[in-house]
Amino acid sequence: MLTVGMLAAACGDGGDDSTSGAQGEPRAGGTLQFLTFQEVATLDAGAARPTTGSGQLPLVAIYDMLAEVLPDGTIKPRLAQSVETQDQRVWTITLRAGLKFSDGTPFDAEAVKAAWDRMADPATGSPSAGQVKTMKTYEVVDATTLKVTLAEKNSQWARYLMRGLGMIPSPTAVKTLGAAFAQKPVGAGPFTVDSYVRDDRLVLKRNPLYWDAPRPYLDSLVVRPVLGDGPRLDTFSSGDADVIAFVIWSPELVQSIKQRLDTRIPPISGGQGIVLNTRKAPLDDVRVRRALLLAVDLADLNDKVNAGGAATVDSLFTKDSPFYSDAPSRPKTDLAMAQTLIDQYLAEKGGSINLELLGTATSAVQNQALQQRWSQLKGVKVSVQTLEPVAFVTRQGKGDFQMAGSAVAGVDPEPSMALALQTGSALNFGGFSDPLVDKALADGRTATTTQERAAVYRTLETQFWAQVPLIPTFRLPYAFVVSKDVGGFRLIDDGLPDFHEAWLKK
Secondary structure, X not given: OEEHHHHHHHOOOOOOOOOOOOOOXXXXXXXXXXXXXXXXXXXXXXXXXXXXXXXXXXXXXXXXXXXXXXXXXXXXXXXXXXXXXXXXXXXEXXXXXXXXXOOOOXXXXXXXXXXXXXXHOOOOXXXXXXXXXXXXXXXXXEOOEEEEEEOOOOOOHXXXXXXXXXXXXXXXXXXXXXXXXXXXXXXXXXXEEEEEEOOOEEEEEEOOOOOOOOOOOOOEEEEEEOOOHHHHHHHHHOOOOOEEEEOOOOHHHHHHHHOOOEEEOOOOEEEEEEEEOOOOOOOOOHHHHHHHHHHOOHHHHHHHHHOOOOOEOOOXXXXXXXXXXXXXXXXXXXXXXXXXXXXXXXXXXXXXXXXXXXXXXXXXXXXXXXXXXHOOOOOEEEEEEEOOHHHHHHHXXXXXXXXXXXXXXXXXXXXXXXXXXXXXXXOOOXXXXXXXXXXXXXXXXXXXXXXXXXXHHHHHHHHHHHHOOEEEOEOOOOEEEEOOOEEOOEEXXXXXXXXXXXXXXX
């Protein structure tokens, strides 16, 4: 039998299961203030992207998850009591008995099926629809059991149950509230939505029906979006915030580390960067994409954006990943070769290359530095457009851009990195398609040993740097600075914050 526990060798260090912070017996009560880097795109788990940095941060508190894959690859039961497979294709999910949503309705196998049906419905517009399509069938066996038959074997499929497929809304609330469900969603997580004022605050209250009593220990959790790393860090330093989040490297994050604040950063492979829209000229031509990659000077960019303190991406996998290899790796900066590739393209196509780089205020400094660098290429003009986060996510998701901030990142290639690169994925924003990449991803899913997976991911890395679907810049930190008065706070996988065991000393 293959269980999630056999995924152990496939992970790096994974999410931070730190017990640093306040020590001793957990104390009940209190309100924890959590500052995020942007407003969530939606509180409806069925409509949310199954990625950490695009609004998933409060969702674990509302919905919990079916199962969690720990850093060593073993399963940590959550709403599901067990997740098992005999052959990587047929999976059995057994739910805990007696589960209830926070509205008092049963959390059973029919509710899970209803959630997946809703994600699959084109009217929902769910970014998780592709994950539902990985299942050929999913059947309710009894009140607590589902049988899932995948379209193809996947030894890593249980990882999908930490996000998208694993966050289940109350079908009764979905039907009753309709479009208003996103304003006050109902899940089976440790907290319930008390009030929500967009761009101001989300107030969550303790769920008395939560399955893991006496957790949660907190009376309430207040989530506030505060744009700008400086204002968030200032608020934390003044004692008006208990946990703050960073999505990208910045001088403020570097400052937090240097000041020895309790800064937690999961070891994520891949990184943030600029996704290139390969659907249309000029970025449909690999010569232009390679020229942009070769023109980037990571050391200079790091100095300008992060005072030299960030971890840069010189290989797809980090050195502590079991999939790391000395070769292939990122090609060295070569402005002369970049110019040669641009000249070849323009000699064939004529005219000039005009590009727009889309981003948010969070990435403004990086984007301006890249604009200046790429503008050194003769025949290339780059403009920068800065949007509000929700507007940016909308355009990015529709593929309405030439270049845009994005990421190819994850503790494990499955599922986040794969979803960003495989042909036809809703999270493959640039429309990239490469048969060798698709085959490597497919082979990585069926492989069951670290050695087998590492071998196929070498092909993935070779093609990544050769075809350049995205230009990585810095490792994606998803960092959290935690007050010394907070105990029990931990990170799941590549940085999903888990508050169900959090408590306040003060």
